Amino acid sequence: MSITESPSHYDHLEQMSIRELLEGMNREDQTVPLAVAQAIPQIEAAVKAIVQKMKAGGRLFYIGAGTSGRLGIVDASECPPTFGVPHDLVIGIIAGGDQAIRKAVEFAEDDEQQAWKDLQAYDISPRDVVVGLSASGRTPYVVGGLREAKKSGITTICITCNPDTVLAKIAQYPIEVIVGPEFVTGSTRLKAGTAQKLVLNMISTATMIQLGHVRGNKMVDMQLANTKLIDRGCKIIMEELGLSYTEARNLLEQYGSVRKVIESFNE
Incomplete structure (x- = not known):
């Protein structure tokens, strides 16, 4: 058995x-x-x-x-x-x-x-x-x-x-x-x-x-498919770049991706 x-x-x-x-x-x-x-x-x-x-x-x-x-x-x-x-x-x-x-x-x-x-x-x-x-x-x-x-x-x-x-x-x-x-x-x-x-x-x-889809311990490539994930993305950007929530939200709306926002500041 x-x-x-x-x-x-x-x-x-x-x-x-x-x-x-x-x-x-x-x-x-x-x-x-x-x-x-x-x-x-x-x-x-x-x-x-x-x-x-x-x-x-x-x-x-x-x-x-x-x-x-x-x-x-x-x-x-x-x-x-x-x-x-x-x-x-x-x-x-x-x-x-x-x-x-x-x-x-x-x-x-x-x-x-x-x-x-x-x-x-x-x-x-x-x-x-x-x-x-x-x-x-x-x-x-x-x-x-x-x-x-x-x-x-x-x-x-x-x-x-x-x-x-x-x-x-x-x-x-x-x-x-x-x-x-x-x-x-x-x-x-x-x-x-x-x-x-x-x-x-x-x-x-x-x-x-x-494969590179995590930065530090953050899901920087996650899909921004709901309010919770958009909020999480804003907070990741705030922590990584030292920005306010409003600044992070505006950048996230502009670039459409946490990774793209962070990489735009590191170029």
């Missing part, structure tokens, strides 16, 4: 009080960052490979099913507003298509050929990188997609929560975060999902910093 499917350390959950349920889940959740820490050397190797490819003009793809697929889409969708990159630079693909983001599509994850078809729709090539997301490490949709990507000379990475899986054997850069049994047996949206989210945060953020 795989670790992600092994019995919970807790039993008779229906007899527990709400406080006992919450404390038990929280106790389990506290183990996740420690498991991620053990995988940092694997994550580092993967990020180095991604950065090399993206500096040469490549793209980053995430493929997954269910919770894993949704997490990939969340991470991909947050890169443009956070770092100002094009929407087609980091792409999340889920088994069953976009409708599966909100509602499970039955048996979509069982089609071993579909992920590669989905990737081909983006004219994927050896310039790109594919990250396969599967807590179990055996999801057919992800396994098939990663296998075909590797055959086509594309750099392959995986994030799993079981050791020595078929997916990890395919991936050139396997990332294995072993979080142990779930609080509710087999419910990998819990610890396994949290672990995958943490790793995806690390991958995309470290990559974007390496």
